[in-house]
Amino acid sequence: MRVIITKDYEEMSKEAARIVVNRLKEKPDLVLGLATGSTPLGLYRELVRIHKEEKLSFAEVRTFNLDEYIGLKPDDPASYHYFMFENLFNHIDVRKENIYIPDGLAKDPEKYCQWYEEQIEKAGGIDLQVVGIGRDGHIGFNEPGSSLASRTRVKTLDEQTIKDNARFFPRLEDVPRFAITMGVGTILEAKELLFLASGTEKSDIVAKAIEGPVTSLVTASIMQIHPKVIAVLDEEAASSLQRKDYYRYAEEQARRFEGGFV
Numbered sequence: 620m621r622v623i624i625t626k627d628y629e630e631m632s633k634e635a636a637r638i639v640v641n642r643l644k645e646k647p648d649l650v651l652g653l654a655t656g657s658t659p660l661g662l663y664r665e666l667v668r669i670h671k672e673e674k675l676s677f678a679e680v681r682t683f684n685l686d687e688y689i690g691l692k693p694d695d696p697a698s699y700h701y702f703m704f705e706n707l708f709n710h711i712d713v714r715k716e717n718i719y720i721p722d723g724l725a726k727d728p729e730k731y732c733q734w735y736e737e738q739i740e741k742a743g744g745i746d747l748q749v750v751g752i753g754r755d756g757h758i759g760f761n762e763p764g765s766s767l768a769s770r771t772r773v774k775t776l777d778e779q780t781i782k783d784n785a786r787f788f789p790r791l792e793d794v795p796r797f798a799i800t801m802g803v804g805t806i807l808e809a810k811e812l813l814f815l816a817s818g819t820e821k822s823d824i825v826a827k828a829i830e831g832p833v834t835s836l837v838t839a840s841i842m843q844i845h846p847k848v849i850a851v852l853d854e855e856a857a858s859s860l861q862r863k864d865y866y867r868y869a870e871e872q873a874r875r876f877e878g879g880f881v
């Protein structure tokens with residue numbers, strides 16, 4: 620895993636955007652996996668800015684979101700559909716038919732989840748998947764104890780996740796108890812992962828995910844077995860890492876050597 624430690628959230632977001640933009644320039648029809656939540660907001664703002672100011676096009680890009688709550692309509696302000704259109708899709712030239720977000724209102728969720736997997740496969744797999752991490756170590760909504768081979772499916776949200784996400788809802792009781800999420804196995808199949816984390820409240824779980832044992836109790840730890848992961852963390856999120864001096868040193872060397880190769 621390549622670990623890039625940035626000064627703050629702003630710099631983390633710019634670094635992440637630089638990586639996405641580079642991949643997009645290499646492959647204009649990039650298949651991009653996306654996440655919601657507070658962490659990638661700065662990345663999306665930066666992508667919108669680059670699209671507007673530097674005319675970067677997303678016209679050929681296909682996107683797949685990690686997850687969506689069960690039971691929320693796409694126009695519900697707390698839904699991940701709404702979040703994605705509000706914060707990214709409405710401001711770039713991505714084509715509507717190229718956007719995939721799990722349907723939280725699917726009549727037959729099991730069948731639907733299989734269909735979602737098939738769409739990823741048909742697109743040729745995800746080239747670059749953006750992931751955040753929950754305080755309980757989840758990626759997507761793969762809560763502790765999820766199978767590390769799991770595929771897209773319905774998952775019951777952990778109490779911690781419900782509390783953490785209550786900030787997006789009028790009341791705690793309004794947070795859905797279930798979500799459709801790509802599985803750990805689905806996420807692992809992305810060709811590259813871009814892992815973002817920010818803030819001290821994430822530092823302990825980030826250290827467990829990057830340096831702890833690979834365990835279903837911290838599903839993000841599975842990233843350790845993925846061949847191509849770039850973790851972009853701000854100082855605060857990186858503060859509990861044992862090897863942070865090494866990561867800084869390695870990054871400095873890599874940039875000197877390769878002139879910033881990501």
Ligand code: F6R
Binds near residue numbers: 659752757
């Ligand atoms: C969201 C997702 C979640 C979040 C995680 C962190 O699509 O998959 O795993 O990345 O809950 O959320 P924030 O960024 O709000 O701390």
